[in-house]
Amino acid sequence: MSPRSILTAVAWPYANGPRHIGHVSGFGVPSDVFSRYHRMAGNRVLMVSGTDEHGTPITVAADAEGVHPREIADRNNRIIVDDLVALGLSYDLFTRTSTVNHHEVSQEIFLGLLKNGYVFPKTTLGAISPSTGRTLPDRYIEGTCPICGYDSARGDQCDNCGNQLDPTDLINPRSKINGETPIFVESEHYFLDLPAFADALGDWLATRKSWRPNVLNFSRNLLHDLKPRGYTRDIDWGVRVPLDGWRDRDDKRIYVWFDAVVGYLSASIEWARRRGEPDAWREFWQGPDTDAYYFMGKDNIVFHAQIWPAQLLGYNGQGAKGGTPGSYGALNLPNEVVSSEFLTQEGKKFSSSRSVVIHVRDFLSRYDPDALRYFIAVAGPETQDTDFTWAEFRRRNNDELVAGWGNLVNRSISLTARNFGAIPAAGELTAADRGLLESTSGAFARIGDLLVRSRQKAAATESMRVVAEANKYLSDEAPWKLRETDRERMATVLHVALQAVDDCKALLTPFLPHSAQTVHELLGGRETWSAAPQIEEVKDLDDGSPYPIITGDYTKQLATWNSTPITPGTPLAAPTPVFKKLDDSIVDEELARLAADR
Numbered sequence: 001m002s003p004r005s006i007l008t009a010v011a012w013p014y015a016n017g018p019r020h021i022g023h024v025s026g027f028g029v030p031s032d033v034f035s036r037y038h039r040m041a042g043n044r045v046l047m048v049s050g051t052d053e054h055g056t057p058i059t060v061a062a063d064a065e066g067v068h069p070r071e072i073a074d075r076n077n078r079i080i081v082d083d084l085v086a087l088g089l090s091y092d093l094f095t096r097t098s099t100v101n102h103h104e105v106s107q108e109i110f111l112g113l114l115k116n117g118y119v120f121p122k123t124t125l126g127a128i129s130p131s132t133g134r135t136l137p138d139r140y141i142e143g144t145c146p147i148c149g150y151d152s153a154r155g156d157q158c159d160n161c162g163n164q165l166d167p168t169d170l171i172n173p174r175s176k177i178n179g180e181t182p183i184f185v186e187s188e189h190y191f192l193d194l195p196a197f198a199d200a201l202g203d204w205l206a207t208r209k210s211w212r213p214n215v216l217n218f219s220r221n222l223l224h225d226l227k228p229r230g231y232t233r234d235i236d237w238g239v240r241v242p243l244d245g246w247r248d249r250d251d252k253r254i255y256v257w258f259d260a261v262v263g264y265l266s267a268s269i270e271w272a273r274r275r276g277e278p279d280a281w282r283e284f285w286q287g288p289d290t291d292a293y294y295f296m297g298k299d300n301i302v303f304h305a306q307i308w309p310a311q312l313l314g315y316n317g318q319g320a321k322g323g324t325p326g327s328y329g330a331l332n333l334p335n336e337v338v339s340s341e342f343l344t345q346e347g348k349k350f351s352s353s354r355s356v357v358i359h360v361r362d363f364l365s366r367y368d369p370d371a372l373r374y375f376i377a378v379a380g381p382e383t384q385d386t387d388f389t390w391a392e393f394r395r396r397n398n399d400e401l402v403a404g405w406g407n408l409v410n411r412s413i414s415l416t417a418r419n420f421g422a423i424p425a426a427g428e429l430t431a432a433d434r435g436l437l438e439s440t441s442g443a444f445a446r447i448g449d450l451l452v453r454s455r456q457k458a459a460a461t462e463s464m465r466v467v468a469e470a471n472k473y474l475s476d477e478a479p480w481k482l483r484e485t486d487r488e489r490m491a492t493v494l495h496v497a498l499q500a501v502d503d504c505k506a507l508l509t510p511f512l513p514h515s516a517q518t519v520h521e522l523l524g525g526r527e528t529w530s531a532a533p534q535i536e537e538v539k540d541l542d543d544g545s546p547y548p549i550i551t552g553d554y555t556k557q558l559a560t561w562n563s564t565p566i567t568p569g570t571p572l573a574a575p576t577p578v579f580k581k582l583d584d585s586i587v588d589e590e591l592a593r594l595a596a597d598r
């Protein structure tokens, strides 16, 4: 198969605080497993994202601290960048929505939609403070959600049910400044004409075959209730509306969600500009041989299966009103929206009050990133809500990583190091030897097929089944008993076992890139097997302001998706354990921490 170009579009974490393990189980680890697999399989991957920094929660936090919203965004951007790198997420570019580049690309999409008639101005009702007569931005209005009855819904969104709202939708709206009831007066906004995309979205969804059924059904159901949606908001922090009479206004911005999804495109363009090849992004957005996969938690499906595809269709001139593509040319729609369900955290133990969360940073201060990545891969919320418990985390770590995979690595390499000092050559193979080697080398096609279809839980489980098979082989053949009686046979068994270890290392690399590198070195390799992402301090390409990005050179890594013959004679040293066994006591310690946090 010739190499494909694959855009991995990863949901943009919102910069109002550190991320918890539920967040990274939705957008983070699955997108990285997918990208690492495709790079190993020889495909060209562009994996992009960044922090989503506009909108009401950021301005509310800034008001509460008496600082500029930029300060909140800067602080959380850096925390999130640190966390995602520590987890080993291999972004080609992780940037932010406050760059000049992002603002310009968002404005270009707006103008393309406007040119084709898919955004239109409409006079709507805006809130005014009766005591001051001034505009009351969305963030200062709260009230009861008309959909779920939550009594602290915001003027733009209900945080309880996740629905988008307009301030006029709220029941008993009130000012958060002084509690007064706002008065609503006429105010001009732009709206996205979603009903004009009903047919085009329906046709597109009808051709989507490989999506997880719950995601596809949810997306199709959204088509029953298409209404124009506000493209602009009464807020002073965000992307300016690029029109005369609007550009300089301090009370009108593009709605945060409508700029955040443009981030996939703007980050691709920034990546290309930073490489000095400003058109390199087109390979991932315009080619017929390119596929785009979007990764997120289920609360974001509406923006990726409806709003962003509608923006793209309108920009391309492919809605009911026709039109012509904007200056970038026609842009590809998502091939697949890969959405996870929710990961609750000790949900049963703490269900009586507000939910508890475990922050990525706290987690990684005490445990290895691969231990978390493994839990998410094998027990994460791929197709149903799942609960993380410390007891189950400890069990999986000890029984599966330490006693399963770690034990296979440790026994094979330590026996070989002690008895031969190097990888021995194999003599004549028995049926058992050939059976194991066929099983480990044959696993690449089977597990690769699962990973292509984002069936990561099945892929991780199958990889560990192959590990168990190799462990059984080693126990059955018992090479330690052959030391005195049949040294040649002992060499053959260890050669076969080490080849199986090397194959399993490759099979597990998408899930466990850090320990795969360790195993590669224990097997005598000195090169980079699986590349790690890096933080680079850069300057905004247009206005020079400094910020950190995540990037990496993943083309120089050795990792490939097939069985590579090991080299007899390669010196081996006694291994150190690859994974840490966790004591029983960590469960109670962690639960006590969670209880104290509440």
Ligand SMILES: [Zn+2]
Residues within 6 Å of the ligand: 145, 146, 147, 148, 149, 150, 153, 158, 159, 160, 161, 162, 163
């Ligand atoms: Zn609600």
